[in-house]
Amino acid sequence: MSGALVLNATYEPLCVVPLRRAIVLVLAEKAVVVESAGAVLHSARLAIQAPTVVRLSRFVRVPYRSRVPLTRRAVMHRDGLRCAYCQHRADTIDHVVPRSRGGKHEWVNVVAACATCNHRKADRLLAELGWSLPFTPKEPAGFVGLAVGYVRDPAWEPYLDAWSHRDARGARDAWNDGDRVAS
Ligand SMILES: [Zn+2]
Numbered sequence: 001m002s003g004a005l006v007l008n009a010t011y012e013p014l015c016v017v018p019l020r021r022a023i024v025l026v027l028a029e030k031a032v033v034v035e036s037a038g039a040v041l042h043s044a045r046l047a048i049q050a051p052t053v054v055r056l057s058r059f060v061r062v063p064y065r066s067r068v069p070l071t072r073r074a075v076m077h078r079d080g081l082r083c084a085y086c087q088h089r090a091d092t093i094d095h096v097v098p099r100s101r102g103g104k105h106e107w108v109n110v111v112a113a114c115a116t117c118n119h120r121k122a123d124r125l126l127a128e129l130g131w132s133l134p135f136t137p138k139e140p141a142g143f144v145g146l147a148v149g150y151v152r153d154p155a156w157e158p159y160l161d162a163w164s165h166r167d168a169r170g171a172r173d174a175w176n177d178g179d180r181v182a183s
Contacts, residue, residue, distance in 0.1 A: 003150040004051045005159060007034065009059040013160055016150045022051045031056050035155045052155040068140050070105065076112050078140050084111035084133055091115055096137065098123040107139035 004022035006014045017025075023041065025031035026048065036049035068074055075093050083090045090112035097103030100123045111133065113121075126132060 002153075005053045005153070005156040006031065007053065007055040007159055009056050011055065011159060013156070014056075014060070019050060022054050023048060025054060025056075026051060029057060034159075037155070052153050053159060068107075070107055070110065074140070075107075075110050079112035082112060083114040083117050084135070084137075085113060085117040085121070085131055087134075088114050092118045094118050094121065096133065097125065101125065108137050111137050 002019050003016040004019055006017055006022065006025075008014050022031070026033055031054040033049060033051040033053075034055045035053035036051050039050040040047050041050050072093050076090060079090065081090055082088070084094070092113050092115050094111055094113035094117070095103045095105065096109050096111060099105065103109050121129060121131070
């Protein structure tokens, strides 16, 4: 699904919306196009460049950055659909420290895994198998959760990067973790 990154008036990344929704915001003068892909969409009376990034005309107060719900889909997205143990395509979620060994169901203890590794690992600890993780699992920044389900557009990067300098544990760290697992 293609979408457009929505920035607050302050350029803070807020969310990703379907392209159609972004165009409605622009036509209603609630947002301006910051970046566009070059593709031009035609309606009966006008032509508009398909936006990849829009910025709200008025500042919207975001009361708090909600935590990203721990779902199978969100873990897959964080880990780039790659098994944390063998790097092949993941199709399950594994508790690094098994629940039967006291491991909790939380972001720092779950990784994407293929069925084979998950089955081989069973209820053992990584140290018992001589396995290790190529990254430290952590909760993704709020923005990553909001973009789940969308194709990530390279045009968003400068805006996510710029904002992550203000937020040390921001979107860029979370994206980088995803890249490392995916490569
Ligand atoms: Zn595997």
